[in-house]
Structure formats: C-alpha cells, structure tokens
Amino acid sequence: MATAIDRLPATASLRELRHALMTGALSATALTEQTLEAAEASKRDVNAFAAIDWDRALRAAADSDRRYANGTARALEGLPIAIKDLIDTRGIDTSYGSAAYLDHRPDADADIVRSLVERGAIVIGKTTTHEFAWGVTTASARLGDTRNPRDLSRIPGGSSGGAAAAIAHGAVTVGVGTDTGGSVRIPAALCGVVGFKPTRDTLSTRGVFPLAPTCDHVGLLGRQVDDVLWLANALHIDVPESDAWLSARLGVVRTIAPVPLAAEVAAAFDNATRRLSHTFASMEIGDHGLFDDAFQAFATIVLVEGGIEHFRRNDWDRIATHYSPETVDRLERAQGMDLARYLAAQDARRRLTAGLQAVMASVDYLVLPTCPCTAPPLGADNVRIGDWTGTVREALMTYTAPFNLAGFPAISLPLPSSTTDLPTALQIVARPGDDGALLQISQQIEALLHDGIARQA
Numbered sequence: 129m130a131t132a133i134d135r136l137p138a139t140a141s142l143r144e145l146r147h148a149l150m151t152g153a154l155s156a157t158a159l160t161e162q163t164l165e166a167a168e169a170s171k172r173d174v175n176a177f178a179a180i181d182w183d184r185a186l187r188a189a190a191d192s193d194r195r196y197a198n199g200t201a202r203a204l205e206g207l208p209i210a211i212k213d214l215i216d217t218r219g220i221d222t223s224y225g226s227a228a229y230l231d232h233r234p235d236a237d238a239d240i241v242r243s244l245v246e247r248g249a250i251v252i253g254k255t256t257t258h259e260f261a262w263g264v265t266t267a268s269a270r271l272g273d274t275r276n277p278r279d280l281s282r283i284p285g286g287s288s289g290g291a292a293a294a295i296a297h298g299a300v301t302v303g304v305g306t307d308t309g310g311s312v313r314i315p316a317a318l319c320g321v322v323g324f325k326p327t328r329d330t331l332s333t334r335g336v337f338p339l340a341p342t343c344d345h346v347g348l349l350g351r352q353v354d355d356v357l358w359l360a361n362a363l364h365i366d367v368p369e370s371d372a373w374l375s376a377r378l379g380v381v382r383t384i385a386p387v388p389l390a391a392e393v394a395a396a397f398d399n400a401t402r403r404l405s406h407t408f409a410s411m412e413i414g415d416h417g418l419f420d421d422a423f424q425a426f427a428t429i430v431l432v433e434g435g436i437e438h439f440r441r442n443d444w445d446r447i448a449t450h451y452s453p454e455t456v457d458r459l460e461r462a463q464g465m466d467l468a469r470y471l472a473a474q475d476a477r478r479r480l481t482a483g484l485q486a487v488m489a490s491v492d493y494l495v496l497p498t499c500p501c502t503a504p505p506l507g508a509d510n511v512r513i514g515d516w517t518g519t520v521r522e523a524l525m526t527y528t529a530p531f532n533l534a535g536f537p538a539i540s541l542p543l544p545s546s547t548t549d550l551p552t553a554l555q556i557v558a559r560p561g562d563d564g565a566l567l568q569i570s571q572q573i574e575a576l577l578h579d580g581i582a583r584q585a
Contacts, residue, residue: 135162138298142207142355145301149196149206156192156206156250160185163208163252163300170299174275176290177299178213179221180253188250195248203362205248210303212288213254214261215346216335217241224337225257225287227270228442228450238335240304240346240363247362252300256290259452261306261339262434263287264314264524265506270452273506276319278550282503285315285524291349292319302350302359308339309426310498310528312347313540313555317498318524320542320551322574324348324356326365326563328535340433343426343532353541353571360567367564373572378404379413379491383500385420387526388514390501396545396552397497400577404495407576411491418483419530423522425476426529432470435462481534485559493569494557498540499524502550527555537563539570544578 133153136145148154164185170176185208192206211217214224216234218241223229237245245251256274258266266274266289276284277297284293288305292315295303305312307325316323324347331346338344350356357367380401383389389397404410438447438459448456488494504511504520511523531538538557545552556573558566 134158138166139351140301141352142301142350142358145207146358149192150201152196156189156196157186159206160189160208160250160252166297166299167210167252167294170277170294170297174277174280174284174293174297175272176255176274176294176297177210178223178225178254178256178271178290181220181251184220185250185252192248192250202246202248204244204359207249208252208300209244209249210253210255210291210294210300211241211251212291212303212305213257214287214306214337215241215304217251217254220251220254222254223271225259225261225268225271226451226455228446234335236335239332241335243363244304255288255294255303255305258287258289259455260337260434260438261287261308261311262455262458264310264521266290266315267506268452275506276503278320279503282505282550283318285318285503287311288323288347288349289315292316292321292323295319295321295349295351302348302355305347305349306333306336306339307345307347307532308343308430309525309532312349313498313528313538314524316349316540317542317553318503318551322350322353322356322539322541324360324539324567325531325537326360327537327560330365330537330563331363338433338437340430341437342433343429345532353539353567353574356539357567357571360563365563365567367568373565373569374407376408376493376569377491378408378410379487379494380410381413381415381494381496383415384496384526384530385415386516387500387518387523388516389497390513392502392545392548392550393497393500393552396543397554400543400554401495403577404573413487413491413494418487419480421476422480422530422533423526425473425480426525426533428465428469428473429477429533431458431462432465435459435465477533480530484530484534484536488559492558493566496555496557497527498553498555500527502548502552531557536560537566539566541570541574541577
C-alpha cells in the first residue's frame with residue numbers, strides 16, 4: 129500500500145486521483161474535503177459555484193471509503209465532480225441560474241447525475257450558469273457575474289462558465305455542463321480547459337432544463353483530455369485502443385464568415401495546424417457557403433424552442449417579474465416569431481447537415497478555432513475583430529453553433545500560445561457516432577501540440 133497522504137496537488141488528474149484512492153494513499157473523505165474547500169475558494173474568488181453541498185458530499189465520501197475497504201469500489205468511486213446548475217440534482221439547490229427558481233430543490237436526479245452517482249462519483253455542488261443557459265457570458269445582475277480565473281476582468285464564457293472557471297481555478301478536475309450552441313466548448317476555450325460535446329442524444333438530457341431541445345447536448349469538461357476521456361469511458365463512450373488515429377485525415381477550416389480571427393487566435397491556430405500537418409494528412413476546407421445562414425438559423429430555432437419551453441412553464445406575469453431583463457427581452461421577441469421562419473431555419477439546418485456530411489466523406493475530422501477571439505471583458509456587449517464588429521454572442525458562437533445544429537460531436541482543446549496570456553483553443557469535429565475515436569485522436573493531438581510545453585494549471 130502506498131504511503132498515506134492528506135491531499136494531492138490541485139493539478140492532479142482524474143487518473144492520478146483514482147490511483148491514490150485505489151492504493152489507499154488518499155481517502156475519499158480527505159479528497160472530498162480538499163475539493164469542497166477549493167470549491168468554496170473558487171466561489172469567493174470567481175463565483176464559480178451556485179451551491180456547495182458539504183453534507184451530501186461527505187456522506188457519499190464515507191460510503192466510498194467503505195467500498196474501497198471492502199473491495200466493491202465502482203468505476204468513479206470517490207471522485208469529486210461538479211454539476212452545472214441547469215441540471216437537476218436531488219435535494220441540492222438548483223436555480224437554473226435564475227432568481228425565479230431560488231431555493232428550488234428537485235426531487236430526482238437528472239439521468240446524467242444518476243449515472244455518475246451510480247458509478248461512485250461524488251457531487252460536490254452546482255456550478256454557475258447563464259440564466260437558463262441562454263447566454264455566453266455567465267453574467268447575472270441578480271446572482272453575480274462569474275469571472276475568468278485567467279483574468280478577473282474578463283468573462284469565462286458560457287453558459288457552462290462556472291464549470292470551466294471551477295476547473296481553471298483548481299477547484300475540481302472535471303465537471304458536467306450543457307451545450308446548446310457552444311456552452312461547454314466556449315467556456316472551455318476562454319478558460320483554457322477541455323470541453324467535449326458528444327453526438328446529440330449520446331448522453332441523456334432528461335432532467336436538464338431545456339433551452340432548445342433539438343440542439344441541447346450534455347457535455348463534459350476537464351483539465352485535460354484524459355480527464356474527460358476517463359469520465360466518458362465510465363459513461364460507456366468507448367474509446368478505441370488501436371492506432372488507427374495515425375491515418376486520420378484532417379480538414380482545416382480556418383475561418384467561418386463573417387467573423388474573422390483575432391491576430392492572437394490566428395497565430396496560435398496556424399502554428400497548431402502546421403505542427404499537425406507533420407503527422408496527419410491535412411487539407412484546407414474552403415467555406416464555399418457551407419456555414420451560410422447557420423448562425424441565424426440557430427438563433428431562430430433557439431428563440432422559438434426556448435419560447436415554447438418557458439411559456440409552457442410560466443405565465444407572462446411570472447416571467448416579467450422574476451426573469452432577468454435579457455431573458456424577458458428574448459421571450460418578447462419569441463412571441464413575434466412565426467412558423468414560416470422556423471421552417472426556413474430547419475431547411476438551413478438540413479442544408480448544413482448535408483454539407484457537413486459531404487465534406488466529411490473525404491476527411492475524418494474537421495479542425496477549426498473554437499472561438500475567433502480571446503475572452504471579452506466583463507460587461508462588453510460587442511466585439512471588434514479587424515474590420516468586423518458584432519455581438520459577443522455572435523462572435524463566440526459562430527464557430528461552435530453549427531455542430532449543435534447538425535448534432536456532430538466536437539471538442540475544444542487549449543492551444544499553446546506565445547502571443548497572449550489569455551487562452552486560445554482548437555476545436556475538433558468528428559462524424560456522428562465517432563465520439564470515442566474523437567477523444568482518442570484529441571488526446572494524441574493534445575500531446576503533439578504541447579510537446580515539451582508544460583500544461584497550464
């Protein structure tokens with residue numbers, strides 16, 4: 129048995145934590161206490177947590193210690209995890225990021241939470257989200273803004289901003305979020321962690337407050353790909369053990385119109401694709417109108433489906449009184465939508481999906497930037513990149529939302545950069561169903577890109 133220790137470094141991987149628990153070097157109770165303390169610090173420093181449940185977590189840790197002692201430890205036994213506040217957790221405050229649901233405690237776990245708990249994971253609390261996941265900043269006038277641990281004057285991205293901030297701050301190794309138009313990958317990119325959205329419907333969304341049901345995905349975040357891979361494996365996303373990744377063909381999408389790349393993102397991305405071309409067959413994928421109308425189609429679908437979800441839950445008086453002005457404004461606009469615009473958006477979605485399938489008949493993966501810029505300042509409404517100016521929402525979602533429309537799996541990896549202290553990120557997209565293969569090649573690409581470069585905590 130290994131020598132007992134009281135704590136592991138905040139940068140310890142999920143694999144290292146599991147090894148320490150398996151060998152008895154660290155108890156689940158000690159690990160959970162350490163994580164809870166770190167979560168409280170991240171709540172104070174960057175407002176990463178909406179709720180932290182010491183009692184439930186420590187009771188679960190005591191049970192995990194008993195299971196390790198009697199040889200019945202499960203796949204994720206004793207490993208702490210944070211859950212986005214959009215996802216139901218039995219008996220834990222779940223406000224969906226809204227003052228309208230303060231003190232709401234679900235009476236059942238969401239499917240994803242139940243799956244993790246049944247495998248031994250310990251839920252330590254709920255990470256902050258943009259109200260009802262309807263935004264990319266994780267800002268709230270009523271509940272407080274979540275800040276980017278890499279620069280407290282900047283947003284962490286959203287809507288799973290709390291999860292990415294908690295991991296970047298060192299509070300947890302992994303978290304569960306949701307991704308409707310980039311809400312896992314965007315905050316992962318802006319905070320310098322890994323964010324993975326599997327193929328649509330791979331992970332159940334039952335028990336997750338819907339934003340736009342035809343675009344909603346449950347996603348996973350971690351400090352590095354191996355952390356996400358370990359979690360995904362436990363959820364039966366099987367990762368191949370072959371070396372087939374070596375023959376992968378990459379399709380490089382450098383920009384998606386009309387949003388150009390900021391200079392620091394372009395430099396990091398171009399350097400990454402040059403390095404990858406030494407290992408993989410790569411080809412440039414021209415835009416050719418593939419992504420035309422994708423963002424607008426996405427925005428229309430979310431407005432219509434989001435409106436339906438909220439109007440069937442609450443009357444207008446409750447919405448106007450308890451929702452934030454931003455969400456109220458969106459729901460006012462939703463009332464003016466008509467079926468013809470929704471159908472046109474669905475037509476655009478079908479064209480995009482068919483176009484992506486055609487492109488990916490000749491390549492195995494697409495690689496492109498996750499976001500065209502680094503984290504915008506807190507409170508910014510617009511972003512300027514070169515001659516282009518647009519909303520923060522359009523800037524951050526143009527490169528991610530198409531793959532929610534099409535339901536393709538995608539992952540965001542931090543990029544090494546010598547031109548900025550703020551994170552930049554690479555997005556890798558696979559064909560639907562190739563989730564495990566995407567995680568495998570992402571782990572290899574992560575190693576190639578960070579060869580000789582110490583990973584950032």
